[in-house]
Amino acid sequence: MDNNYLPRFVRIVGIQTETYDTKSFELEFVESSAKEGFRFRPGQFIEAAVLGVGEAPFGLASNPNHPLTFRITVRAVGSVTEALHQLKIGEWVGIRGPFGNGFPFDEVKGKNILFIGGGIGLPPLRSLIEPMLDARSEFQDIQILYGARTPADLVYKDRLLEWEKMKDLRFMMTVDVGDATWVGEVGVVTTLFPKAEIKEENTVVFVCGPPIMIQFVIQELIHLGFSPGNIISTLERYMKCGIGKCGHCAIGHKYICLDGPVFSYQEMMKLPEKVV
């Protein structure tokens, strides 16, 4: 019988400082048996442990087509994330997973794809954006709208610049509050909607970000005529086990760790608690 509570160990092979409080960690399995890499689906998550400090869930933020190393992007907000930030290249982290349902991929082929990310909500979307770009011809329009509080809060800055230059991808970003160096758009992410000329027809939207942003984005999308089934987002709850046992992340009879974290707005509306 598998023991799903036992971590497997990964080595940190790269650290990228994203913002003043956020770092990305590039990870690879230490066991030689795991050299074929880490098989996961876009939108799935892992539990990462610093032994003795604790364990916390992180959305996988890298391209599942390149499984030899994988990435998590971590904002230092609590004891586990702060302990992760102290780690150096070569140090070990315990991980469990991948867990969760993940984003639909084959199901949305042939559609227009609209990504709307806010702040630290971009990392999980990136695990879907990259494989979609790998299979570019199988999707219609792909558009990414990204917002952050300030220019200092933007993650993956190098990659954002590449996305901006790509011809078969429409990319726009904005910040709530600019600074002296910022010459781009200013305003919350929904202010990009008119300029972005988003259209409802044959479009599936993937939304990820802080709860307040998700709430306003969904409101606006519904206002524009999007059907709740075509708005796909992720829910977050405090969780411990990742395998539907500890009970912390349950909403109604759904467990965010098992039945989610990805839900359509249509599914969210059926839950017996208000989630957005």
Next chain:
Amino acid sequence: MEKYSLRKADLNRWIDSMIDRCQVFVPSRIEEEIFFSPVDEAPEMDLLGGTAVLPYLPPKDIVFPQSEILFSYSGKGEETKVEVPEGPKRGLVILGIRSCDTQGIFWLDQFFQENFNDFYYSRRRNKVTLVTIACNQPAKNCFCICCQGGPFLGSESQNFDIQLISFQDGYLVECNSTQGKELIDMRPDIFFPPEAGMEEIRFHLEEESQKKFLPAPTSYMSTAIRRITSNGIPPELWTELGERCFDDGGCSFVCPCCSCFGVGYLANDGKGYHYRYWDSCGYAGFTREVSGHNPREEKGERFKRRFFHKLSYQYLKKDGRIGCVGCGRCITACPGEVTMPLVVERIRKAQEAKYFK
């Protein structure tokens, strides 16, 4: 199902044989209360009679300990060593478990063994044989009859190993599993084919017992299930009931079905362990996030959560039964008296008062 008769005078001989091979837990009197305790000799007889003397706690901790080490570790990097503590080596027998608690273990089985099979639960559970004693008499707070939790386990119930039914001077022994059969096969000298007429008397006893349970606080479970399933209970009722909750977690800890846990981490000098411990959805911290945001800040919300898990059809479908077996322990434990029967009654009265649309 195989059936035998066992003389009461032979019960202790059987228990002694079990003790030779297994760790045997029986309801044992400690001061004024009764607890499941491991014994090394056969116990007092009265605790195994047909009268429901309900142990203060269900035997849940035998399969799901209140706290349990998941693994210990030492070292860093290449030197990291992780160790999983060993599970029980010997078989475990829970003897004298009541019907309600047997159904409680059935609920835990369904839950822990679905989807991801819980390693720690299953390695204990797989060692456990249940010898259930059917109840001829209710105890003070029993309402198992409203929850398909007893007082007898029917033959359709697959989840007991052995059920003892107490007669005047003997037991009718119903055996439902190979683990149960192994216990019986230890003492072929004391188990006999049932005597003529025993079967009829069994059903007569069950009927008589059911009648005695009926005047107990009959809970109108079906109304509550219907209302909770459709999310049709006014928030103000939850708020009012929640106000009487002391956030003490008592109901969860004494409940045979409650299974939520937290995970803790201990480190000292490069060594430590990760462990899990019983938790309760009644605690404010149960859903509080690192940012301080808490999706169930209100007591009423937490109260609603508890009863949705226990009584919604969504969960009933998932787990095979409602999450209450009618043992009545929450009645003993809750200082605010917001117990299962009370909540169910309030939902019914709210309906009668046209509280609902």
